Amino acid sequence: MGFCFIPVIRSLSKASFGILFLFFLTCFCFPSSTEAYDALDPNGNITIKWDIISWTPDGYVAVVTMNNFQQYRHIAAPGWTLGWTWAKKEVIWSMMGAQTTEQGDCSKFKGNVPHCCKKNPTVVDLLPGTPYNQQIANCCKGGVLSSWAQDPTNAIASFQVSVGRAGTTNKTVKVPKNFTLNAPGPGYTCGPGKIVPPTKFITSDKRRVTQALMTWNVTCTYSQFLAQKTPTCCVSLSSFYNDTIVPCPTCSCGCRGNSSTCVESDSPHLRSVVGGKNNLAPVVQCTSHMCPIRVHWHVKVNYKEYWRVKVTITNFNYRVNYSDWNLVVQHPNLDNLTQLFSFNYKGLTPYGAINDTAMLWGIKFYNDFLNEAGRSGNVQSELLFRKDKSTFTFEKGWAFPRRIYFNGDNCVMPPPDAYPWLPNASPRQEVSLLTLLMSCFVALVFYTFA
Incomplete structure (x- = not known):
């Protein structure tokens, strides 16, 4: 495209000039809405799956599994933190493979005190070396998750949670809301929990298939723009x-x-300035x-x-x-x-x-x-x-x-x-489309207000 649109511009009214100018200015000055889309990993995400595996007198026991389906983006130390908001007045009676960062106000409970009474709990992974009776499969990695292409066996994290005051049937249990994932800082945006067909499990002897009582998924996607400016x-x-x-x-x-x-x-x-390795x-x-x-x-x-x-x-x-x-x-x-x-x-x-x-x-x-x-x-x-x-x-x-x-x-x-060019060769002085259009805009402004 080696010409400008001045002949077309001259045929427009001055009111139309302003509209045309604002249109092009909007196209070039405002960022694209596809900041979170990664062209090299279009299907990459972290999927969080809740599987209710048994009912309790006032709720359920669930296994929560995080799968890092991102091809090359991993979660490094100090690891992930997962949060949500309960839909009703649920509490966490106990956990295995993870813990909440705060217990919250459990003063209403006498005798058996819940692990967490907060409306919006925050969960972190347990560290390697956690006692065996507090572990489940794929837990206790300090929140570190490998990328899927690099090491799929270590791209999975799991923990077990016993939830009370939650309902004891598929119709009375409500999916938590407002899921958040930090890994370890911001950057991830999580969608709502969606009820999906119950997960099926194969027993260790591979002779029987069982299934969860209820399952919901949460999908979290990463944006570099949200992570840091x-x-x-x-x-x-x-x-x-x-x-x-x-x-x-x-x-x-x-x-x-x-x-x-x-x-x-x-x-x-240097050493005194750098001190404080725990500071991110x-x-x-x-x-x-x-x-x-x-x-x-x-x-x-x-x-x-x-x-x-x-x-x-x-x-x-x-x-x-x-x-x-x-x-x-x-x-x-x-x-x-x-x-x-x-x-x-x-x-x-x-x-x-x-x-x-x-x-x-x-x-x-x-x-x-x-x-x-x-x-x-x-x-x-x-x-x-x-x-x-x-x-x-x-x-x-x-x-x-x-x-x-x-x-x-x-x-x-x-x-x-x-870029370094071959000897006896020099880059041609080519005018980009953006430069050409901006030149046209300048001419447009001068013509409009002349």
Whole structure:
């Protein structure tokens, strides 16, 4: 589109000019409503399932199971917290595999006192090493949940709850309301509980099938925008064929001048500033990008039939060690990934048959733990790709990733016109559609008010 709409504009009335101008301004100035949608994991969510397994004199016993169906977003320490609001005057008589953070006012009860009397209880997982008589299957992991692609066996958490004053039939039991999930901070939005067909269970000898008396599901989805207003990671680029190192964009995760949680790496007071590891607020090394995590993609070697990339993840956060970290990369040549050194790999196909997305993570007990900022605060690996002659090229930044996520958060990429280019080639000075339209708007304003 290489022209403006001035001829069309001149045929409109000035009232129409204002309407047209506001329409385009709205399109460009207001954020999309799809902030919570993740294009690389469109079906990812955490599903919470309540299965009533028996009735009691004044209520029921239920097993609550959390399944993390997110392909690459996990829940790290200090873990998840789950909350809800009771529909009636329910109380929790007892729990196994989890506990509430507060008991609430149970003064009305004489003798047998409930575990929790709060209208809106908050539940946390028990820690590893909890006595066996307080455990059930898939409990007691300190609230940590793996992502589904990385470790599906540890992407499940469960606890048992005995609920009183709740009704003793399917018709009198009411589904709780206002479910909340923090993991460990905000970011998740939970829908209402929906009654579904009762879950069926197979006995240990696999000879009999039983089923829950009543089941309801709650679905929680993640939004990076709700979790934090600023990004948490950025990407820098370099290549063997160009001396230019493209850094993370300035102020990717905040601006240095506006930050009070930034500390120089050579500061003599570093340890005193960083103190308090239980504080989740990041204290990052002072950089131009101010991100806790930087991912560097270096196009390293060009062979006759292959090409090699080195990926380095650097932790600039002095307060946080990232355990069970993962990296998601989108690149058109990932279908031809031949060998990966010192990282695990799993291909993701969010668009069906197109294999242009991969998940990378550390090897257990070797580099699955990304240390806090400092000399050992990085992990790295190399990727060897086979060339596809129909698509392979080093021109126009093709060798660099289209998108990178760290621990499920979208990282800030450099602008495409800043990518390292081949020698004797320079990016064409192309005008984007947005620039063209904005130029038209300026012309429109001048014409309207002339």
